[in-house]
Amino acid sequence: MSTLSVKKLDMADACENYKQAEILLENTTEKIAIQTLNWKDYSYLPKVYFKIAHTNNEIILKYYVKEKNPKAVEIQLNGDVYKDSCVEFFISPNSDGFYYNFEFNCIGIAHVGYGNNRFNRQLLDIDYVKKVKSVSSLGTKPLDLHNYDKEWTIFIVIPKKVMIHDKETNWNDLHAKSNFYKCGDETEEIHFVTWNPIKTSNPDYHRYEFFGDVVFQ
Secondary structure, eight states: OOEEEEEEOOOSOTTTTHHHHHHHHHHHOOOEEOOEEOOTTOOOOOEEEEEEEEOSSEEEEEEEEEEESOEEOOOSTTSOGGGSSEEEEEEETTSSSOEEEEEEETTOOEEEEEESSSSSOEEOOHHHHTTSEEEETTOSSOEEOOSOEEEEEEEEEEEGGGOGGGTTOOOTTEEEEEEEEEEETTSSSOEEEESSOOOOSSOOSOOGGGOEEEEEO
């Protein structure tokens, strides 16, 4: 089981000051690999890393990706971004089996749900999803590249107030459960890559029992 310590940054309002937050994240945290292949039928392995930190009010993430033929056709919030070139962050703040799935395609379109398994997920209201900030190096227009290796990044700020079922959570020294993913269910190179291993017969990211330990400083 993987374990991760999340550094606390001394700054206010990372959504408004996201450029400063990105610089702090770059200068004070280390890249962590998402490089676990769990299913033999899906052998393509893009290069994927992430950085993570938090403030009093937000979780800050940055993904670094190099992959073949990135694709982004979904443009609706809470749409099927997992079919595109997609990065994902699943977190159970109180390690109680209930978790949020934050998913982003490579042009920054977000999908956010909540529940205790993959079925009957409760999508967060669009007004809350809009509070999540994402900035992609690929811009915001749909794309479908062919015969092309591309490096891209996405910087994400998740206000903790978006996690509406955990408003009273104290994030200082919080021991949470989480996993980090890269996928592309309908890309030319279909892939499913994880931070913490998942021991199932078929791809399934909604498996709380395989989340790693994440400690927020």
